[in-house]
Amino acid sequence: MHNQKPSCGSLAASKLFHSSKEPPLFFIMMRFNIKVALLMISILGFFTMFVMWSLCGDKHFRELGGQLVKSRDSISSEEIDCFINNEYVIGCRKEGDDVFLPFSFLRKYFEIYGKLVNLDGVERFEWSHNSYNKIYYPKGRYDPRGVFMYFENYNVEMRDRVKYVSAIEGVPISTQWGSHGYFYATQIAQFGLSHYSKNLTDPEPRRKVIEDSYKNQAKWIVTSDSFLDRIFDSNVSSNVMKFRTGDHISDIIYLKMDHVLDFVMNVDLMLGGNSCLSVVLQNREKGDIYNLHYISTDVTIKVQENNIYHGIGNTQEWKTLTRDLIVDLDKGLNILREKSKHKRVPRSKLKITGISLFGYGLVSNLTLSTSEHIQNFYNAAEWFVRYQDDNGGWPIPVRRHLANGFSDLQPGWYSSMGQGHALSVLARAYYHSGRDTRYLKAAIAGLKPFTVPSSKGGVLTTFMNKYSWYEEYPTSPPSFVLNGFIYSLLGLYDLMKIAPSGQADLAEELFNDGVYSLKNMITLFDMGSVTSYDLRHFTLSIAPNLARWDYHATHINQLLLLGKIMEEPLFTQTAERWRGYMNGKRAPHN
């Protein structure tokens, strides 16, 4: 069992564990006689007849699996060359007056998707105009206290561009515009909003209390050089577990487990220097062991072989640690292998085989559950309270090059999307916390960058000196990114609806200005068969930057929602037209 007891101060070179398996092969002896030979010949004959019958004839039917299935006819067609725009030639088929073109060509030419699908024994080809088809029709009236858009469907932290979730802040670290990883307000807010939304839509999580030093006391294995006790801690007004181990790795305090399915750990803890709480995960099929160490250090993450170290900070104070162990494992392996395409270990193949403690500290309320959404949400909300700067902004600490022709955004820029999303988080936190004014104060301060021109460090620009626009990327010249703008409007809306009367009038003013702009500018993004992501074609005099289908769908979803909020038919009608584009419809031509 030594390998299943990880140390956290030093690297434990965990060996792979191979579970024994049934011998895969066995042999059956068979007597070979005349009868068998006759039988074999009969079977062979029947099989041959069946195959021939299957391949020949036309318009016949076969009974397959009790279901009447139409057999596909074999068709005779002629090869013919297709000259494409007089530029190149592909091989086609001709039957009568019609010519058939290969999908392999059409796919690339039109950027169309399609796949062969076998349904109940019948093969069919499914053509789809795009690879993305998720349109979310708002079910009811949008409620700023409720689900944010359709974010209950998001799993932000599992995205490739999330490097890992910080164990110090409990929010994701992004690699979107910088590979070293940084706090990205937009992503942190989306993380918070998705968990807030899931908290409302997910079923009540299963939650198993592992150790509360009271009714649930786990069977920790403690060596003679280590110490463990359960005491009442007046600081937290609760029973807690106090531990101290010897210096040697074998002195680790260990709880053997065999836990599946629920992989979100929540624990209150205060660790001494270089102390840690570790969780052992095992691949149930292959036996591989992974150790997740939560260690009292400011080094946020470190991965060595199968040991993934998350620093939880070096301040020796009580903390609540909420960790999705699957995410921590996945991100850790990803860092180890230094590429984003490692094979994920599915949740269903993992189990928790142990939890260990090393060093010294206090531990309380150790649980494993399906989810801890509201805890994740508040981690995000707290981050926004903690990291707001004097301008009311959440500066993005990496340089951003949007496209040639735009000035680079220098580290420290604000994004209307990050600011707006933050408002959506903070407004919900204010509401959910029972009016904790810290959240409201941060949200109101977060309006400031909306009033400062992008040329002066804010996110405000105007279209042709007439229509206000809040820039996701406050470039020079302006870029007018559509989806970020609408997200920022939703943030303003959330705040103006949740803030007590008179406290966020500026949000309402900014929202109304923005909606007025959107009404007047929305069709500038209509490309007749798709939408444009931004207006760079106008401001840089270049080709339009067409929205890929998932962004196109986002445009539609946003307009549908805003159309419902504002009871504005223009938004709804435009969204419906854009939805048609996803099925190959086009705007009329003259």
Added chain:
Amino acid sequence: MHNQKPSCGSLAASKLFHSSKEPPLFFIMMRFNIKVALLMISILGFFTMFVMWSLCGDKHFRELGGQLVKSRDSISSEEIDCFINNEYVIGCRKEGDDVFLPFSFLRKYFEIYGKLVNLDGVERFEWSHNSYNKIYYPKGRYDPRGVFMYFENYNVEMRDRVKYVSAIEGVPISTQWGSHGYFYATQIAQFGLSHYSKNLTDPEPRRKVIEDSYKNQAKWIVTSDSFLDRIFDSNVSSNVMKFRTGDHISDIIYLKMDHVLDFVMNVDLMLGGNSCLSVVLQNREKGDIYNLHYISTDVTIKVQENNIYHGIGNTQEWKTLTRDLIVDLDKGLNILREKSKHKRVPRSKLKITGISLFGYGLVSNLTLSTSEHIQNFYNAAEWFVRYQDDNGGWPIPVRRHLANGFSDLQPGWYSSMGQGHALSVLARAYYHSGRDTRYLKAAIAGLKPFTVPSSKGGVLTTFMNKYSWYEEYPTSPPSFVLNGFIYSLLGLYDLMKIAPSGQADLAEELFNDGVYSLKNMITLFDMGSVTSYDLRHFTLSIAPNLARWDYHATHINQLLLLGKIMEEPLFTQTAERWRGYMNGKRAPHN
């Protein structure tokens, strides 16, 4: 011959003339004997073998027409259902991993063109992204004294939307926005510009003098009750033919002819009341007779059976009549049949069998030629001088409904395209006439509507109060039709280049303003895979009005030309990108 002598004061009920033909059938008797039977059997056998050999085997080659031609293989494929966007099902073919889709579906789904073509015995399928592919690369620097764009390729008067060419004004009558027919400045200018351009690019026309009362005297048949003489007329300082016929139709003066190929008649004439000059055309194959009457009346056109009457005006003064007889026949037949899809009689099937005179009058310089382009051009230029109103405009006398959401243009509206084209005509007329100031004066006066806002009856609008735009259709709200705007810029350019220094500074100012607007706005028309015809999607908040391919090609041609004039890479680069769209290329997506 009676039926070939038309009257013009009354309706001559011309009967159709049927030419006798060779009996279409004849019989060959054949002896049927054993040898023939054997031969037939041999041939039949050989034919059967050939057919079987053709249909079987794979990758074989046949000698056809002395040329080695790859035979098409017969391919076996499977029928498979294609589910299109989960909306409907079409029949496809499957071979291995690839699926073949029928062009009959693709054509409609993508608005793609294609046709089966047989080239030297090999059938192939030609796919083209659009039905239109005429991009004219400017050969040299654009010269306002030279060809206008690529208008030497146009035959304006043969367009369906030209009802006929007025014999009073010598310019086309449009039915584009009103079926009764009216003078449409844009069309008249295009008629003039195409003839001006053809005059520069066409070979020197063949020209046959039929009657000049001097060296060429035709053999007119004159009855005893009629009179014909050749005299010197001091008004025109030339010999002329003087005639007067009796009142009866049989008194007509007639010149029998047998003239082919050159069908443009030019004649100087002064006709008395109700007098006429008529031309007899005959279909050389079918024998049908058509009478074209040019009659001194203000009724512009009247068609009765095979008699087409053109009024040349009732003022008894010298006129030059220039008539394309093919056009006059075609338009006449079109009016008679009251639909635009009558079968045109090809030029090659017609001949002139006679010219007649009735009533009284003077005739001089009667010629038949391949073309009289410069005469047509001056007819247009004169029209512009004659019909300019006090605002410097050429009002369009019909109501125009551009689209729902735009106010209707009331009769009397001006078009920047009509005005601009007029400048191109008048500038050329000023240059070509050796500086006839009437043309220059009209052109300079024609600038006025460019300075008057469209809300006040002019053609000027602005985009977002910043960029000047000259409206082809001065709607409210503005429509920003691209091609009309660029045509108007070319008109301004032509005038500013041809006018003597200091006389058309306003043209230069308007041109520079317009080019500045175009530089800043051109990419607003870029839809990523095609262009938009106008900006109605922005001003009306509706779907974009995509340009059909011929207008898209016009946009490209105009930009290429303007790019060359201005040495402006933005125009050239944009044109090149748009040319790519014609071959299925698309703007990038994010």
